[in-house]
Amino acid sequence: MKSTGPVDTDIVLVGGGHAHVHVLVAFAMRPQPGVRITLVARDLETPYSGMLPGLIAGLYTHAQAHIDLVKLAAATGARLIHAEAVGLDRVSRRVLLYGRAPVGYDLVSLDVGITPALDAIAGAAQHAIAVKPIGSFVNKFNNLREAAGKAAGPRHFVVIGGGAGGVELLLSLRTRLLADARAAGRDAADLGFALVTDGELLRSHNARVRDAFRRVLHERAIALHENSRAIRIDEKSVALAGGRTLPADFALVTTHAAAPGWFAGTGLALDAGGFIAVGPTLQSLNDPAVFAAGDCAALVESPREKAGVYAVRAGPPLAGNLRRCARGVSPKAWHPQSRHLALISTGERYAIASRGGLKAEGAFLWTLKDWIDRRWMRMYQDVDRLLARMPARTGTAAAIKHESVEMRCGGCAAKVGPGPLSRALARLDRPVAGDVLVGLDAPDDAAILLAPKDRHLVQTIDFFRAFVDDAYVFGEVAANHALNDIFAMGGVPRAALATVVVPYGPSAKVEEELFQVLAGMRACLDREQVTLAGGHSSEGAELAVGLSVTGDVAPDRVLRKGGLRQGDVLILTRPLGTGILFAAAMRARACAPHIAQALALMRRSNRAAAAIVIEHAASAMTDVTGFGLIGHLGEMLAASGAQAGLDLAAIPFYGGALPLARAGISSTLLPENLALAGLLAGDVEPHERAVLFDPQTAGGLLAGVPAARAESCLAQLRDAGYEAAAAIGTIVDVRRAPKDVRIAAAGRMRD
């Protein structure tokens, strides 16, 4: 689902923390006309702190304990930008992003958690595992399990930090490592555990809770060192103030966490710890356009400990105040309650409850905690439920509100106005290569290129609608896709012309969208040393991009679709399945890791792949795009008068594509592509057929290579980073009329 209607207010949420997931859902349940929500997320899966100990103990799976932000953003209609924020330009209201163009905001909210600060303990940065931020801990924990499993003899684990996080972590870690040892047939007695804390254990809880946990630790033979300060960590030990040293093969630090370093450069008011100082409305003390919530914020009037429970509770007031400010209404004050019920697990299905002076314990409390946590997660994980509860999104209400965009003209009057265009272009530097004589550096009616000597010119054009909400990524992929045609002919791209259709909107929003898409295109073209020499922009109903690319090719290096030879091995350089994955993404069905993997490959150049294939005496080459593998292979076979055998087990496809195809999800173009189904003979199951005919964006190259060179070609492709490159079949007959072309499929695609 996508946001609809013209945008006049951009609310940018930085970080997919506990408060922001609520904001996404709140705006989806009650859309605010003219407001676009954008989530900038460094990690596409966000762990829920309440379930983290259970995940570590093995009581929850990864999927149960994480929110998939790709699915949540798709379901809630938010634009998702997968990037790390590194600063705020508060004058021009832009969030600065690592490695890509900044994104504009009218209101911005920060919920980015904390960052590890290991400086307080000597050697910790080199030898300790930082438990916070929790997002990156899950991977570190998996590495720790692997390393602990390989190590021989006694292994000692020391957790430094006696708060609820540290205690739960240690108890859960012990449960999991003992289970691992038993499963591997190793002696669990070889594992030793210790907890170090510089004050009393669980000092923010009551004495009865503290005693209960002292008892639990004692029962589990966990050495407890209270009022002991860790001062140094090395490879094998943790040194305590006072001279004592504990053996430690693995030291984990949960005590020290700091504010992200980039806060200091924002000019925002910060507290003594460097966290964003906010008032009761969750707005920065010196910039009302900036909100902050969760661990990264410091509520100056009602300071609270850094705990997930407060980040969760900040969600509703934050959503309410962002909405009020977007409507021009005064925000409301929020005073979080000072006490909360803490249900602290003991590493198994047992918990101890703490509230003020009260304490209770039992398995039933773990069951209660489990119920509360699952209920909370369901709100952000159960996409079907979310979509069913959401109002229909027509966008008409939003459109009516916008007098500035009520009536739009066609023809040349549909062009993006000179203001937004020139401002967007001014934000991009415009280097021009020597073979572009007239380009965007001194724009004219047309670009002029120097005609290459002794080479042929190659030209191509592509055009398509946006398949992701992030205009920058869309521009980058579109440019990469367009270059593939030149590479597939054996050519070198030199210059490109772009045509961009930007959704109607106020001029500042049109400028921003145009800038984002051009900046993304330029990121790709710059890497490939291709000059963006000119273009045309227009307003329209939705974002769309076309690129016409001109390149050149040495006459003896031209590769056509025809020319396949008997015995050639068919090599495909990239997996299939982008059509299926992005069809699933639109329905909020695609998983974050699968979309991230696909977008990473779709942004990778095919230039080196083409060069390697050509060096291996390729007979013919094409790029796999809209007609799918079979459609494009069919074209090659028809042009060569050849038949092919296809090994289904060797076909590379993107993670998630096959199960989604099995679930019946496919691109809307698939039925058209299946008109060529007669080309394919053999036992092919419907979901396999869906992958083979799936339209590809920025797909791989498909080439015929002599059998004797195929192995070396594949090895070089993989060395060059095309890990999925595969030999998918062979040319078996080259004396056929085009109408007799057939592809014989054998084998089974494997999940």
Ligand SMILES: Cc1cc2nc3c(=O)[nH]c(=O)nc-3n(C[C@H](O)[C@H](O)[C@H](O)COP(=O)(O)OP(=O)(O)OC[C@H]3O[C@@H](n4cnc5c(N)ncnc54)[C@H](O)[C@@H]3O)c2cc1C
């Ligand atoms: C072992 C352990 C157990 C815990 N158990 C509990 C518990 O049971 N109950 C409880 O209340 N608290 C618990 N906590 C504390 C809790 O984890 C944190 O208080 C909570 O996660 C804070 O939530 P948040 O929304 O502020 O940030 P986070 O949950 O840390 O979310 C921040 C998000 O922002 C993203 N991000 C970070 N930087 C950037 C950037 N520059 N650009 C874009 N995105 C960015 C991250 O990827 C992440 O998704 C526990 C902590 C630990 C270590």
